[in-house]
Amino acid sequence: MKPVQTIPLDYYLTLGIVAMEGRGFEYPSDSFVAENDRIYVTNKSRDYGERGVRVTILDMDSDYFGTFGHYGISEGQLISPAGITGDANGNLYVTDDYTSMVSQFDLEGNFIQRWGSNGSNKDEMQSPSGIAIGKDGLVYISDTKNHRVQIFTTAGDHVSAIGSQGNEEGQFNLPWGVDVGLNGNISVADWGNSRIQRFDSNGDHVETISSVQAGQNQLNHPSSVVVDSTGNQYIADWGNETVKVLNRSSELIQEIRGQATLSKWASAFLETNREEGLSRENANLNDLSSLEDTEDPHTVSAHIEKLFWSPVSVKLQKEDRLLVTESNRHRIQVYKVGVSN
Amino acid sequence: MEKIEDKELELLSHLIRRAGFGATRRELEDYGKYSYEEVVETLVSPKETNWMGDYLVRRFDGEASGMINAPGSARRWIYRMMSSDTPLKEKMTLFWHGIFATGVPKVINGRVLSDQIEMFRDHGLGRFDDLLLRLAKDPAMIVWLDNQENHKNSINENWGRELLELFSMGVGNYSEDDIKECAKAFTGWTIGNTEYMMVRSKRDSDWPYGRIAYHFKYLPDDHDDQTKEFLGHQGNFNGEDIIKVICNRETTAKFIARHLYHFFVADEVPVPSWNEVPPRDEQAIDELVKAYFDTDHNIAGMLSYLFNSDYFKSKNARYKKVKGPAEFAVGLLKLSREFEIPDRDMIPRYRQIGWMGQELNNPPSVEGWHEGQEWVNTGSLIERINFASELLGNQDNTGIKELIDTVEEVLDENSTPEEIVDECLTQMGFLRLSENSKTAVTDFANGVEEDREKISGVIRLIGSTQEFQMS
Numbered sequence: 001m002k003p004v005q006t007i008p009l010d011y012y013l014t015l016g017i018v019a020m021e022g023r024g025f026e027y028p029s030d031s032f033v034a035e036n037d038r039i040y041v042t043n044k045s046r047d048y049g050e051r052g053v054r055v056t057i058l059d060m061d062s063d064y065f066g067t068f069g070h071y072g073i074s075e076g077q078l079i080s081p082a083g084i085t086g087d088a089n090g091n092l093y094v095t096d097d098y099t100s101m102v103s104q105f106d107l108e109g110n111f112i113q114r115w116g117s118n119g120s121n122k123d124e125m126q127s128p129s130g131i132a133i134g135k136d137g138l139v140y141i142s143d144t145k146n147h148r149v150q151i152f153t154t155a156g157d158h159v160s161a162i163g164s165q166g167n168e169e170g171q172f173n174l175p176w177g178v179d180v181g182l183n184g185n186i187s188v189a190d191w192g193n194s195r196i197q198r199f200d201s202n203g204d205h206v207e208t209i210s211s212v213q214a215g216q217n218q219l220n221h222p223s224s225v226v227v228d229s230t231g232n233q234y235i236a237d238w239g240n241e242t243v244k245v246l247n248r249s250s251e252l253i254q255e256i257r258g259q260a261t262l263s264k265w266a267s268a269f270l271e272t273n274r275e276e277g278l279s280r281e282n283a284n285l286n287d288l289s290s291l292e293d294t295e296d297p298h299t300v301s302a303h304i305e306k307l308f309w310s311p312v313s314v315k316l317q318k319e320d321r322l323l324v325t326e327s328n329r330h331r332i333q334v335y336k337v338g339v340s341n
Numbered sequence: 342m343e344k345i346e347d348k349e350l351e352l353l354s355h356l357i358r359r360a361g362f363g364a365t366r367r368e369l370e371d372y373g374k375y376s377y378e379e380v381v382e383t384l385v386s387p388k389e390t391n392w393m394g395d396y397l398v399r400r401f402d403g404e405a406s407g408m409i410n411a412p413g414s415a416r417r418w419i420y421r422m423m424s425s426d427t428p429l430k431e432k433m434t435l436f437w438h439g440i441f442a443t444g445v446p447k448v449i450n451g452r453v454l455s456d457q458i459e460m461f462r463d464h465g466l467g468r469f470d471d472l473l474l475r476l477a478k479d480p481a482m483i484v485w486l487d488n489q490e491n492h493k494n495s496i497n498e499n500w501g502r503e504l505l506e507l508f509s510m511g512v513g514n515y516s517e518d519d520i521k522e523c524a525k526a527f528t529g530w531t532i533g534n535t536e537y538m539m540v541r542s543k544r545d546s547d548w549p550y551g552r553i554a555y556h557f558k559y560l561p562d563d564h565d566d567q568t569k570e571f572l573g574h575q576g577n578f579n580g581e582d583i584i585k586v587i588c589n590r591e592t593t594a595k596f597i598a599r600h601l602y603h604f605f606v607a608d609e610v611p612v613p614s615w616n617e618v619p620p621r622d623e624q625a626i627d628e629l630v631k632a633y634f635d636t637d638h639n640i641a642g643m644l645s646y647l648f649n650s651d652y653f654k655s656k657n658a659r660y661k662k663v664k665g666p667a668e669f670a671v672g673l674l675k676l677s678r679e680f681e682i683p684d685r686d687m688i689p690r691y692r693q694i695g696w697m698g699q700e701l702n703n704p705p706s707v708e709g710w711h712e713g714q715e716w717v718n719t720g721s722l723i724e725r726i727n728f729a730s731e732l733l734g735n736q737d738n739t740g741i742k743e744l745i746d747t748v749e750e751v752l753d754e755n756s757t758p759e760e761i762v763d764e765c766l767t768q769m770g771f772l773r774l775s776e777n778s779k780t781a782v783t784d785f786a787n788g789v790e791e792d793r794e795k796i797s798g799v800i801r802l803i804g805s806t807q808e809f810q811m812s
Binding site for chain 2: 238275284
């Protein structure tokens with residue numbers, strides 16, 4: 001059989017704008033594209049931003065459909081939404097790393113139920129973050145401060161757990177993003193150990209990826225990973241402020257640094273606020289001349305707006321769009337994913 | 342191992358309170374493996390820094406990563422101060438922030454303020470000339486003092502004036518003409534994309550995608566390259582030349598010496614009075630001035646001299662300085678280890694420091710904060726005591742739990758309340774209380790039955806004593 005060749009990611013568009021409430025994002029932590037093609041974006045906001053904590057709903061055309069899950073401790077409210085996923089029945093699941101609970105909503109944002117409690121016992125969690133649902137219908141959650149992956153039913157009944165604290169195979173250090181592939185394999189962004197770990201559906205360790213290109217190009221505190229049906233892996237290499245694409249043999253195919261442009265919402269803002277828009281047109285926002293003495297990607301990204309800055313999540317939309325959510329830039333960069341024979 | 346005398350540990354405790362944020366007995370014993378002079382050398386010439394690290398802070402405190410506003414910058418700094426193993430570096434960032442006071446109301450951008458703090462950390466113990474030059478190029482300072490509006494054909498004197506008045510020599514040591522010539526030398530020293538950044542700053546705009554960090558830009562076409570006369574020197578001066586002239590002057594050495602004495606040894610009168618009120622210890626200032634020139638304007642060299650001096654080491658110098666709010670709070674955060682991983686609960690902690698009177702990255706004016714007794718009033722004292730009580734009284738805090746465990750291990754069931762109080766003071770870092778304070782804490786200990794609660798209560802009460810407010 002002719003090997004499948006992956007065409008490198010192609011920049012498509014940017015979504016979002018920073019906003020303390022309503023249409024826009026503020027410190028987005030994750031995104032999820034549901035079957036209805038709507039994109040659900042969790043926002044942590046800042047400093048107990050009571051209006052800023054929310055889930056924003058939009059689509060790829062930047063049409064805006066409102067928000068839900070606002071700040072608060074009551075049912076249907078969130079303090080610090082960290083991850084979001086959905087099931088085949090039109091339910092959304094949001095982790096809250098402050099309350100250590102998982103809240104379930106429908107696609108309109110109506111609250112259904114919540115479960116989970118804070119602690120380190122076997123059915124408890126401390127600061128859950130990444131969340132995914134497998135083909136088996138179970139919920140996989142990075143139980144970050146307990147350094148393990150917890151598996152629950154969608155009703156919140158505890159099923160099992162993978163891993164413990166450490167840096168050996170099968171152990172974790174503050175895991176973040178989690179993904180379950182079509183084959184049931186579980187991929188975990190083992191953030192504190194700067195590696196991706198993969199497990200089979202029984203929870204047995206399969207593979208560890210800490211570097212690509214024969215020991216070169218180390219991963220640096222990856223935040224998120226998603227695997228497509230061909231086995232290609234998309235990794236948010238958070239500490240390096242890049243996204244890496246690996247083939248099924250875990251060889252590096254492509255690494256991108258980001259190339260955001262103005263989203264529809266950003267363009268509308270700058271058209272309305274002409275003084276700001278005109279002065280921006282006259283500015284050189286790609287000027288690297290002053291940054292000769294630093295190679296720190298986080299610093300470079302603070303200066304150059306188009307680059308990824310704190311890419312916290314990579315998610316696929318039907319395998320032909322990759323969404324890269326950037327916390328510090330309050331936006332999502334979208335890339336076309338191409339596959340040909 | 343040779344036993345370290347308690348009086349040596351008490352002296353080290355004094356040193357680490359002043360040059361850092363305090364240390365427990367266990368930490369002091371680690372310091373005590375070296376001579377006092379060796380500890381001083383390690384403090385002033387740190388090799389590597391270990392702290393909880395940027396990655397942890399950035400992951401678990403988003404605003405301390407994106408820094409839209411000042412609180413994010415300040416929180417990152419607090420995490421760093423409380424967990425760093427090079428405490429003097431952090432203390433010096435506080436020191437320079439108090440002198441080169443730059444604030445959010447004009448700068449707006451938290452990341453830019455954080456970059457300035459980072460610069461103080463990296464260069465605050467080096468040559469003063471180098472620090473001043475970096476300050477002149479620092480984007481936060483440029484915007485804070487309007488140097489982006491200082492043009493060849495239309496000078497703005499703000500930076501030039503404060504460079505001489507507040508940052509190097511003090512009032513009375515230069516003329517109005519010197520200020521103008523100084524300003525001319527810094528024309529063309531601005532930030533990149535000035536217009537766009539200033540429009541955003543004026544509108545407090547973080548749209549569309551959050552803050553963009555500023556960078557220094559020199560515009561030769563906007564620089565006045567005419568001959569200038571400054572403090573008796575004549576030449577086609579640029580900013581670097583002006584800083585060289587300033588740093589070679591004895592008045593500058595005296596100014597810095599008095600600031601160091603004020604911050605590390607004993608409270609002086611507020612800076613605006615320095616022209617009229619002589620230093621409380623003129624000989625100490627003269628010796629520090631000599632150290633400035635002997636070490637080629639090196640701040641670490643001056644501090645090495647200061648920390649090894651008799652006037653610093655004297656028992657009479659101890660517990661005589663009111664801790665600044667940030668210093669006070671960081672000491673408690675370090676002792677209690679409330680945040681081993683950054684947490685959203687740092688947000689109220691940061692706010693409490695502001696309520697005590699020191700909102701980091703937001704000084705009351707370009708003069709910074711007036712220190713000493715002015716830190717304390719009825720409201721701020723209540724805040725301080727509440728803060729100490731919350732942190733020291735929480736047995737879930739790792740540092741507190743370990744303190745109680747250690748005291749329990751050392752003492753036994755027959756220990757008297759006096760012995761319990763003494764042991765708590767020792768384990769908290771060889772602290773000393775006045776007789777009145779000690780009696781009050783001992784009376785409390787007398788009234789509690791359960792040992793662990795007694796020790797916990799004593800530790801908590803020590804945090805509310807007058808001596809605990811002092812360094």
